[in-house]
Amino acid sequence: MSALLQAENLSVDIPVPGGVLHAVRRVNFNVNQGETLCLVGESGCGKSLTALAIMDLLPHKARRSAQKLSLAETDLLALRYRQMADIRGNQMSMIFQDPMTSLNPAYTIGDQLMEIFLRHRKSSRAQARDRAVFLLEKVGITAAGSRLKQYPHQLSGGLRQRVMIAMGLMCEPALILADEPTTALDVTIQGQILHLLADLQREFQMGMILITHDLGVVARVADRVAVMYAGQIVETGDVHRIFESPLHPYTQGLLACVPVPGKIGRNKHLHSIPGIVPAPIGDLVGCSFRNRCSHTMDICASDDQRLKAPALARGYRCVLDPEVCRRNGQMVAA
Amino acid sequence: METRALPTLQEISGPTPGQRLRRRIFGHRALIIGAVVLGLIILTAVLASWIAPHDPYEQNLTARLLPPVWHTEGTWTHPLGTDRLGRDYLSRLMYGARVSLLIGFSVALLSGLIGTAMGVTAGYFGGWADMIITFFITVRLSMPVVLVALAVVAMFGGSLSVIIVVLGFMLWNRYAVVARTTTMQIRSLDFVDSAKTLGCSVPHIVLSEIMPNIFSNLVVVATLEMANAILLEAALSFLGLGVQPPLPSWGLMISEGKEYLLFDPWLITIPGVCLLLLVLAINMVGDGIRDVTVPESMA
Amino acid sequence: MLIYTLKRILLALLVAILVSAIGFGFLFLSGDPAVTIAGESASSEDIKYIREFYGFDRPIVVQYASWLGKAVQGDFGKSYYFKLPVSQILGDRLPVTLTLGACSLAFALLLSIPLGMLAAIRPNSWIDRIALMLSVMGQAMPTFWFGLMLVVLLSVWFPLLPASGTESWKNFVMPTIVLGYFAMPALMRLTRAGMIEVLSSDYIRTARAKGLLANSVFFKHALRNALMPVVSIAAVQFGFMLSGSVIVETVFAINGMGYLAWESITRSDFPTVQAIILIFSLIYLVLTLLADLLNAWLDPRIRVA
Numbered sequence: 001m002s003a004l005l006q007a008e009n010l011s012v013d014i015p016v017p018g019g020v021l022h023a024v025r026r027v028n029f030n031v032n033q034g035e036t037l038c039l040v041g042e043s044g045c046g047k048s049l050t051a052l053a054i055m056d057l058l059p060h061k062a063r064r065s066a067q068k069l070s071l072a073e074t075d076l077l078a079l080r081y082r083q084m085a086d087i088r089g090n091q092m093s094m095i096f097q098d099p100m101t102s103l104n105p106a107y108t109i110g111d112q113l114m115e116i117f118l119r120h121r122k123s124s125r126a127q128a129r130d131r132a133v134f135l136l137e138k139v140g141i142t143a144a145g146s147r148l149k150q151y152p153h154q155l156s157g158g159l160r161q162r163v164m165i166a167m168g169l170m171c172e173p174a175l176i177l178a179d180e181p182t183t184a185l186d187v188t189i190q191g192q193i194l195h196l197l198a199d200l201q202r203e204f205q206m207g208m209i210l211i212t213h214d215l216g217v218v219a220r221v222a223d224r225v226a227v228m229y230a231g232q233i234v235e236t237g238d239v240h241r242i243f244e245s246p247l248h249p250y251t252q253g254l255l256a257c258v259p260v261p262g263k264i265g266r267n268k269h270l271h272s273i274p275g276i277v278p279a280p281i282g283d284l285v286g287c288s289f290r291n292r293c294s295h296t297m298d299i300c301a302s303d304d305q306r307l308k309a310p311a312l313a314r315g316y317r318c319v320l321d322p323e324v325c326r327r328n329g330q331m332v333a334a
Numbered sequence: 335m336e337t338r339a340l341p342t343l344q345e346i347s348g349p350t351p352g353q354r355l356r357r358r359i360f361g362h363r364a365l366i367i368g369a370v371v372l373g374l375i376i377l378t379a380v381l382a383s384w385i386a387p388h389d390p391y392e393q394n395l396t397a398r399l400l401p402p403v404w405h406t407e408g409t410w411t412h413p414l415g416t417d418r419l420g421r422d423y424l425s426r427l428m429y430g431a432r433v434s435l436l437i438g439f440s441v442a443l444l445s446g447l448i449g450t451a452m453g454v455t456a457g458y459f460g461g462w463a464d465m466i467i468t469f470f471i472t473v474r475l476s477m478p479v480v481l482v483a484l485a486v487v488a489m490f491g492g493s494l495s496v497i498i499v500v501l502g503f504m505l506w507n508r509y510a511v512v513a514r515t516t517t518m519q520i521r522s523l524d525f526v527d528s529a530k531t532l533g534c535s536v537p538h539i540v541l542s543e544i545m546p547n548i549f550s551n552l553v554v555v556a557t558l559e560m561a562n563a564i565l566l567e568a569a570l571s572f573l574g575l576g577v578q579p580p581l582p583s584w585g586l587m588i589s590e591g592k593e594y595l596l597f598d599p600w601l602i603t604i605p606g607v608c609l610l611l612l613v614l615a616i617n618m619v620g621d622g623i624r625d626v627t628v629p630e631s632m633a
Numbered sequence: 634m635l636i637y638t639l640k641r642i643l644l645a646l647l648v649a650i651l652v653s654a655i656g657f658g659f660l661f662l663s664g665d666p667a668v669t670i671a672g673e674s675a676s677s678e679d680i681k682y683i684r685e686f687y688g689f690d691r692p693i694v695v696q697y698a699s700w701l702g703k704a705v706q707g708d709f710g711k712s713y714y715f716k717l718p719v720s721q722i723l724g725d726r727l728p729v730t731l732t733l734g735a736c737s738l739a740f741a742l743l744l745s746i747p748l749g750m751l752a753a754i755r756p757n758s759w760i761d762r763i764a765l766m767l768s769v770m771g772q773a774m775p776t777f778w779f780g781l782m783l784v785v786l787l788s789v790w791f792p793l794l795p796a797s798g799t800e801s802w803k804n805f806v807m808p809t810i811v812l813g814y815f816a817m818p819a820l821m822r823l824t825r826a827g828m829i830e831v832l833s834s835d836y837i838r839t840a841r842a843k844g845l846l847a848n849s850v851f852f853k854h855a856l857r858n859a860l861m862p863v864v865s866i867a868a869v870q871f872g873f874m875l876s877g878s879v880i881v882e883t884v885f886a887i888n889g890m891g892y893l894a895w896e897s898i899t900r901s902d903f904p905t906v907q908a909i910i911l912i913f914s915l916i917y918l919v920l921t922l923l924a925d926l927l928n929a930w931l932d933p934r935i936r937v938a
Contacts, residue, residue, distance in 0.1 A: 057841055082846070089844035096842070101835035105934055106857045116843045151933040167843065473648050475869075476914040476921075477655070478876040481894050485659060485906060488898045565775050569880050572777050573895060588778060599785055606778035613773040 003030035004207040005054070005175055008068035012049045014061055019282040023049045023062070025231040031175065031207040036198075038218045038239070039211045040254075041228035044277055047211045050228075051177045054209075055094050056084050071175060090120040093168035097180040099160035103152035109163050110148025116170040135166040139196060158189035162196070169200065175207045182217065194221055215258055219243065227251050230288035231280045237314040247316035249293045287318070358626045365622025371615035379431035386425040387413070390582050394420035402600055414604060417590060423601075426582040427608055433583045434564045434612060437498060441563035442556045444502030449509025450552060454544065456510070457517025467510065474507045483566065484575045492578040497567055505559045505566075512555050516548040550627035557620025561613045568609055584609050638926065645918035649911065650701065656910035657697050661903075700907070709908035714900045719908045722893065727912070729799065730882070730889035733808055734874050738867060740813030741820055746863070749824025750856065753832060764825065768818040776877055780811045780884040797886035808885045815877050816870040823866055827859035834858075861931055868924030872917035
């Protein structure tokens with residue numbers, strides 16, 4: 001069956017004083033109905049821009065290009081502004097990172113919830129209101145009726161994020177994009193929100209793209225994972241496989257960085273990946289990770305690594321044979 | 335196509351702060367244009383005694399109300415015509431620039447001293463000093479400036495010094511507000527506390543730590559107030575309660591030309607354009623300074 | 634909220650008193666009011682008599698207190714020139730100035746807000762440049778000169794509007810344009826800056842992500858937040874316009890408070906001038922207070938604590 005969302009060679013370019021910043025470089029991925037794809041990577045790797053590119057919400061100067069970008073049967077690239085606006089909030093929703101600033105302080109949350117329904121459905125205010133109450137209860141907010149009249153500043157961070165999720169669900173989207181939905185929240189609330197998202201996704205059978213830099217989040221919610229680095233996807237695969245046997249040196253490095261209680265002896269340093277993320281500006285050739293990788297060879301500078309697929313639904317972008325990587329490349333603690 | 339390693343963000347930064355500032359100054363068209371025009375006007379005012387074709391006070395009742403040279407009846411003897419007393423307009427305009435500039439600079443300076451002192455005091459000491467000074471700022475804001483200035487001039491006569499003093503004592507509020515806000519911001523920064531713990535005296539801290547940082551903001555305010563003062567003097571003179579005849583103030587010239595509006599409109603148009611150009615130039619310089627120095631203060 | 638308002642009112646009254654005291658003090662520094670009333674040809678006996686009659690021989694503080702005491706009851710004394718109660722004269726002239734001020738503010742807002750919005754939506758576009766140009770001109774042009782130029786244009790070359798007087802609404806057109814244009818730059822720049830900042834905020838991104846269309850995003854979500862600071866500045870601008878009304882009314886010979894102020898100053902009509910200074914500052918204070926309250930009411934974060 002065909003995927004819900006298909007992206008082929010999606011790129012985002014931003015003109016900057018030094019040239020052109022290739023923030024997202026020819027990424028390919030699919031999301032199926034009912035499945036959660038996690039886009040993982042450090043800050044600045046292009047994961048948020050990828051989501052914004054799908055929604056066509058890029059900043060003014062940025063340019064999106066792709067060979068294919070489709071949601072179900074609809075070719076998103078061919079849509080005009082109005083048609084795209086009809087899809088946003090409707091078949092496809094996005095939840096943002098910071099619920100404090102993502103809600104308009106001047107209007108009640110009821111108003112901000114209802115306006116989505118009123119925009120996309122020919123409904124009455126009463127129907128919109130009922131739908132809003134229904135969803136607020138679904139996301140676990142009590143006394144939903146009276147909450148509608150409240151303003152964003154009157155709610156706590158966790159509650160606000162629940163409202164954002166409810167907003168995303170108002171029109172029963174087929175695909176939901178969540179950009180670091182728990183990063184701005186207290187650790188104790190994070191778990192609740194993730195749990196909620198997972199439940200809702202199952203219940204409404206939505207496809208979900210969840211963007212995060214936190215491997216803990218990935219472990220909890222992902223079905224499949226795509227690891228991004230400097231604008232490219234360097235590894236994809238099923239979440240269990242990725243965690244058990246990561247193929248790309250960067251993924252291996254990331255996983256090695258996660259401190260596991262009991263595994264690291266006293267007075268041992270925590271693992272880190274040396275170097276800093278390069279800025280993908282101008283003409284780029286070669287592997288982006290080579291100046292931080294412990295397996296770098298001459299060939300890494302010249303070959304534009306293709307994503308290799310050693311197994312079904314598994315891909316990684318490195319010249320190395322995964323077996324060689326694992327045998328020779330013990331990630332020694334720095 | 336050259337292949338290169340991906341550049342790190344450090345490599346992209348480039349020139350030194352000094353070079354960047356210079357580049358910004360010369361790249362800022364408005365600043366350059368404004369500075370040039372202002373410079374020309376200042377030059378004209380300073381050299382007026384030498385370059386003016388006639389004595390601005392010399393009356394010639396046989397050559398009254400001559401039109402400028404581009405009219406059919408105009409002559410090159412009086413390129414911009416003459417006024418109702420036969421005085422050469424071009425010369426009066428040149429000397430009039432002196433009046434405007436003198437008042438502009440003096441008022442900007444005087445009000446700057448008053449306002450900065452008040453603002454820094456309020457911002458640095460806080461507490462009662464702040465409350466009292468803020469109260470005075472409110473008092474000043476609620477006073478109708480034009481009205482008070484008119485009244486004072488009516489009382490004490492319209493000499494340049496009276497105008498400078500009254501405007502200087504009225505236009506300090508923006509300085510005070512800006513100085514106060516910036517001082518408060520800086521005061522909360524660590525290096526002021528370190529100076530205090532080192533035992534530096536208050537005046538020393540103010541002069542060496544605070545002033546350099548608020549200076550560029552104050553310069554921008556100075557340009558605004560200078561423009562303000564020039565326009566106010568012109569308005570006062572226009573209303574008859576500013577500079578007194580026969581001194582050539584552009585506002586006064588417009589007032590004198592008012593009755594000939596119908597047939598000799600250049601009498602009011604030309605001085606007005608001069609005022610416009612001068613104030614415009616000052617504003618452009620002020621905006622330019624602000625644009626150019628803001629990134630530095632952020633750094 | 635109530636306590637805050639009361640404190641503000643008290644502060645405003647203090648300010649007003651100080652302003653009027655300063656005005657009072659100034660005017661008395663200027664010369665002998667007795668001489669002014671008596672006229673030029675009066676004898677020294679007449680002057681002495683007038684001085685005692687009006688109480689000019691009392692200490693200045695006492696005179697001020699007495700004036701203030703009567704002023705709060707609405708009695709501003711008698712105009713030296715008109716020989717009528719000042720309050721009556723003010724009563725005739727104040728509505729004119731207030732009308733002019735209100736029309737000018739409306740004109741300024743009608744011009745600045747749309748321009749500021751459009752300039753912010755398309756920064757550095759042609760409309761942004763036009764808005765910038767208008768704003769720059771508005772700041773640099775002498776008000777009285779602009780008035781005269783308009784008269785030349787609209788009364789002399791194209792006789793469309795009357796140049797002076799207060800007979801009909803037509804008399805108010807040019808003064809409104811002149812006075813309004815004076816307030817326009819600050820309002821436009823504020824709207825533009827506020828709008829630019831709001832448009833880059835996260836909740837606008839959310840609004841777009843919800844699929845809302847442009848007019849919903851701009852007018853409902855953005856403008857509401859961008860306009861909040863404009864409200865307070867509008868009130869302050871109105872206050873400044875009162876000061877500017879002195880010039881504009883004089884140029885166009887409109888019978889308002891501003892014109893009266895100029896006339897009274899030239900005639901040394903102290904009671905009138907003192908009253909006008911007080912009234913102007915009170916208007917400014919009331920307006921800023923109202924603006925603050927309006928602001929607090931508009932912002933749910935303040936209103937619903």
